[in-house]
Amino acid sequence: MLQAIEKNLTRGIKLLENISDEEYSNTTIAPYYSSIGGHTRHILDVFDCIFEGLQASNVNLIKRKRNTLVENKTAEGIQYFKSIISKLESIENHDLNEIIQVTDDLGEGVVTANYTIASVLIQAHSHAIHHFASVGYVISQLGIDLPDEDFGFNPTTPKKN
Numbered sequence: 001m002l003q004a005i006e007k008n009l010t011r012g013i014k015l016l017e018n019i020s021d022e023e024y025s026n027t028t029i030a031p032y033y034s035s036i037g038g039h040t041r042h043i044l045d046v047f048d049c050i051f052e053g054l055q056a057s058n059v060n061l062i063k064r065k066r067n068t069l070v071e072n073k074t075a076e077g078i079q080y081f082k083s084i085i086s087k088l089e090s091i092e093n094h095d096l097n098e099i100i101q102v103t104d105d106l107g108e109g110v111v112t113a114n115y116t117i118a119s120v121l122i123q124a125h126s127h128a129i130h131h132f133a134s135v136g137y138v139i140s141q142l143g144i145d146l147p148d149e150d151f152g153f154n155p156t157t158p159k160k161n
Contacts, residue, residue: 032134057101096116096121
């Protein structure tokens with residue numbers, strides 16, 4: 001599981017290594033006017049919340065850092081990706097079935113629920129793929145090539161023949 005997450009996050013690094021800061025921070029694409037950098041920061045903030053809360057077994061997904069520098073500078077985005085991948089590698093021998101508390105605001109108030117570490121990582125991974133799909137739309141509108149043919153696709157999505 002950790003290898004699959006790392007492989008997916010590495011796709012983000014590959015993209016950022018091949019675009020300019022202007023492309024990365026561009027917010028002109030309708031309908032949401034969100035940038036590649038905004039999606040990147042959001043994806044990584046979710047993972048960061050997980051790693052920030054693991055030691056206390058209490059992950060708060062509301063406490064995202066929202067570092068605007070990460071949204072605007074590809075070098076900062078790449079460093080954030082590498083930091084998250086390093087933290088992911090550091091839990092390789094951790095019991096991923098350990099029960100932790102996860103807190104989030106689902107739109108009608110704050111909710112806390114029991115998760116395993118594995119389940120919150122799976123959720124963050126699926127969330128990253130979802131946002132990579134949105135990034136795929138933005139980069140196609142900007143005339144940028146996808147980093148690879150699987151970028152933004154869930155592994156269970158049927159392939160076109």
